[in-house]
Amino acid sequence: MPASPTYLLRLWRRVRIGSNPLARCWDRIEAAALLGVVLLSLFAVPVTAALGSETYAENIKVSRDEMRDRRQTTAVLLADAPRENLGEPGVSGGGSARVWAQWVLQDGTKRTGNVVAKIGANAGSAMSIWVDERGDLAVAPTTTRDAVGRAVSAALLAWLAVAGGLSAVFWLLRKGLDQLRYAQWTREWEHIGRDPSWS
Incomplete structure (x- = not known):
């Protein structure tokens, strides 16, 4: 809501340092x-x-730098994700949980680790993950x-x-x-x- 002319006039009078004889030093x-x-x-x-x-x-x-050092790959869940987020260990907020999964590196080496999967995802489900140069799990790179x-x-x-x-x-x-x-x-x-x- 724009300021009214009366308000702006009062503000100007308050800020303006003039020669008003009633204005004190303070x-x-x-x-x-x-x-x-x-x-x-x-x-x-x-x-x-x-x-x-x-x-x-x-x-x-x-x-x-992160885009150069990281790449996206596909991980396959090795276990079912919890059906409900009941606050049990390994379950994070926002409808996701940590689940054991496996992914294959470019040289054919297989790696396993805990990935963040959606609640209710079944074993065998594929999901995208980010890995670093060594093939370890990494957070998604910073975007624009x-x-x-x-x-x-x-x-x-x-x-x-x-x-x-x-x-x-x-x-x-x-x-x-x-x-x-x-x-x-x-x-x-x-x-x-x-x-x-x-x-």
Whole structure:
């Protein structure tokens, strides 16, 4: 929902450091701090975007290395997968379980190991797995989609950390300024109480 013109006008009046004779020193400091928080948060956007871009480049390099060192092959289940996910040992969440399986390497060597299979899969079922250069089980290589997701997450988290830190500093500064304002008002009320012209 777009901000109303009235809200934007109030925000501008709050941030603008003008020559309002009613504005106290504390008000001007608070306005300057708020303006600084907004400007620094905006300045952090291209910086965190550069971080995201670098994260993407690093993940693409990792993806190329993993694609070079790993290959996909077919494994055959040697046992039935559990019919239900009841939390028994060897059963992971998401409708899958660890099941003993066998696969054949390019040189004809047979390997066995625990692979992640769907709940209810029967012995003899074939499934795709990833193996490394030695033929051992490996996780699927990083994809371009993974690289994009990690880059966006890194940039967004970095910006939120900067904006959150700046907001926390501004909040602490405002609390301190409020204490100074309250102390000043207390002194002014005491002065009014002692001034006979107010009685």
